[in-house]
Amino acid sequence: MNFEIMKSYLPLYKDAMLLTLKIGWLGIFFSIVIGFVCALIRYNRIPLLQRVVGAYIELFRNTPLLVQLFFLYFGLPNIGISIDAQSCGVLGLALIGGAYMAETFRSGLEAIDKIQTESALSLGMNGWQIFIHIIVPQAVAVSIPAFVANIIFLLKETSVFSAISLMDLMFTAKDLIGLYYKTIECLTLLVVFYMIILIPVSILGSIVERKVRYASFGD
Amino acid sequence: MAGKELLKIEHLKKQYDENVVLKDISITVKQGEVVVIVGPSGCGKSTFLRCLNGLETIQGGTITYEGESVEVKSKNITKIRQKIGMVFQSYELFPHKTILENVMLSPILVQKREKNEVRKEALELLERVGLADKKDSYPRQLSGGQKQRVAIVRALCMHPEVMLFDEVTAALDPEMVREVLDVLLSLAKQGRTMLIVTHEMSFAKAIADRIVFLDKGLIVEEASPAEFFENPKTERAKQFLSTFTFDKVEKSRSVDDVKAVEAYV
Numbered sequence: 001m002n003f004e005i006m007k008s009y010l011p012l013y014k015d016a017m018l019l020t021l022k023i024g025w026l027g028i029f030f031s032i033v034i035g036f037v038c039a040l041i042r043y044n045r046i047p048l049l050q051r052v053v054g055a056y057i058e059l060f061r062n063t064p065l066l067v068q069l070f071f072l073y074f075g076l077p078n079i080g081i082s083i084d085a086q087s088c089g090v091l092g093l094a095l096i097g098g099a100y101m102a103e104t105f106r107s108g109l110e111a112i113d114k115i116q117t118e119s120a121l122s123l124g125m126n127g128w129q130i131f132i133h134i135i136v137p138q139a140v141a142v143s144i145p146a147f148v149a150n151i152i153f154l155l156k157e158t159s160v161f162s163a164i165s166l167m168d169l170m171f172t173a174k175d176l177i178g179l180y181y182k183t184i185e186c187l188t189l190l191v192v193f194y195m196i197i198l199i200p201v202s203i204l205g206s207i208v209e210r211k212v213r214y215a216s217f218g219d
Numbered sequence: 220m221a222g223k224e225l226l227k228i229e230h231l232k233k234q235y236d237e238n239v240v241l242k243d244i245s246i247t248v249k250q251g252e253v254v255v256i257v258g259p260s261g262c263g264k265s266t267f268l269r270c271l272n273g274l275e276t277i278q279g280g281t282i283t284y285e286g287e288s289v290e291v292k293s294k295n296i297t298k299i300r301q302k303i304g305m306v307f308q309s310y311e312l313f314p315h316k317t318i319l320e321n322v323m324l325s326p327i328l329v330q331k332r333e334k335n336e337v338r339k340e341a342l343e344l345l346e347r348v349g350l351a352d353k354k355d356s357y358p359r360q361l362s363g364g365q366k367q368r369v370a371i372v373r374a375l376c377m378h379p380e381v382m383l384f385d386e387v388t389a390a391l392d393p394e395m396v397r398e399v400l401d402v403l404l405s406l407a408k409q410g411r412t413m414l415i416v417t418h419e420m421s422f423a424k425a426i427a428d429r430i431v432f433l434d435k436g437l438i439v440e441e442a443s444p445a446e447f448f449e450n451p452k453t454e455r456a457k458q459f460l461s462t463f464t465f466d467k468v469e470k471s472r473s474v475d476d477v478k479a480v481e482a483y484v
């Protein structure tokens with residue numbers, strides 16, 4: 001392995017990582033928003049809307065992100081909507097992530113026993129107070145492990161963005177291999193950079209998980 | 220000792236789909252009264268108590284508290300619930316909050332009371348049930364009996380006028396039952412109005428002003444504890460009470476019997 005060459009590639013990888021991070025975290029931010037709204041709709045069983053949400057979740061969880069991206073990037077221009085590659089990436093990630101997040105949040109909300117609500121009612125709280133002070137804090141604690149897993153999954157999924165010519169980490173590595181045939185160096189750097197992105201998320205996740213464990217069930 | 224009428228229940232009917240749980244219940248609870256509700260499992264005791272806190276929709280009859288309707292859809296239901304405290308069998312403390320936070324949450328959030336004043340009262344009440352040193356613990360760090368005492372304090376801190384206790388010792392180990400029942404006894408001494416559902420018969424006898432025996436969704440018997448336990452009027456009540464007493468087992472002493480058993484084994 002030639003470390004000199006690897007060192008010379010570093011600036012390219014750094015730029016690619018920044019792009020991956022930018023699209024990744026933007027997409028994740030929107031996926032949390034979408035997921036939260038969808039989870040609320042399903043949790044409260046809002047008629048009609050809950051069916052729409054159900055269909056959305058099934059559609060996006062059961063198709064690969066790559067296929068969704070192709071639809072957004074190559075399909076939408078056919079009906080007159082064209083969006084640039086970066087927005088496509090953010091949108092694609094937000095949509096698939098939203099579907100996963102919705103189910104994660106919903107399972108957290110539904111894990112809280114109904115009698116917790118009743119005990120809060122008996123103390124005179126109204127629905128909103130119960131939701132904010134009793135249900136959500138406990139639901140968050142329950143959802144954290146799956147939530148962190150979703151974030152890691154979504155950050156890794158950004159690797160398919162190379163397919164719509166976004167110069168993310170994967171694209172950069174493939175590009176460099178094609179140009180200089182330094183396969184092992186390029187792939188090693190690729191692994192290292194993904195780990196730089198993901199390991200902090202993993203560590204942070206387990207810290208948060210430990211912090212909220214007091215809200216776990218049982219005695 | 221009984222004062223003005225607080226709770227008035229008339230012809231209450233409750234059913235889940237086809238299953239009628241409460242058929243026709245009428246009862247009045249006066250201020251300062253301790254009413255104990257007993258009866259076999261599934262007779263509707265807990266459902267009855269839940270109706271009194273507006274936790275169940277009802278299919279007939281009326282429940283009023285000082286003239287105001289107590290129902291899920293009542294406009295003032297959150298106000299009325301503050302006057303009627305409830306303690307559950309499974310404690311239902313909030314697991315993500317400390318003991319002190321559990322007690323202080325509702326007085327501050329719902330009644331908008333001043334934080335320092337609530338804290339002072341909460342600590343006093345915890346002290347009275349011997350749990351002041353647990354104020355910063357989380358519910359999962361407490362025993363069942365301790366959790367139930369916290370749940371009682373949490374309800375008390377809302378200054379309710381009536382307290383409902385739904386089988387508050389049913390989930391506890393025998394040794395912890397006592398510490399919880401002692402709290403209830405001291406509340407009774409203070410002259411609190413209480414409705415208690417329990418399976419602890421000797422406790423019922425000690426604390427009740429009135430016993431209500433419920434079976435199959437109806438009040439079968441309503442009497443003073445002395446009357447109910449010494450002289451139950453109905454067959455059903457006699458039968459129910461007999462399930463709590465055991466006759467001494469008479470062991471066979473005759474040699475022939477022992478032989479017969481050995482031969483059988």
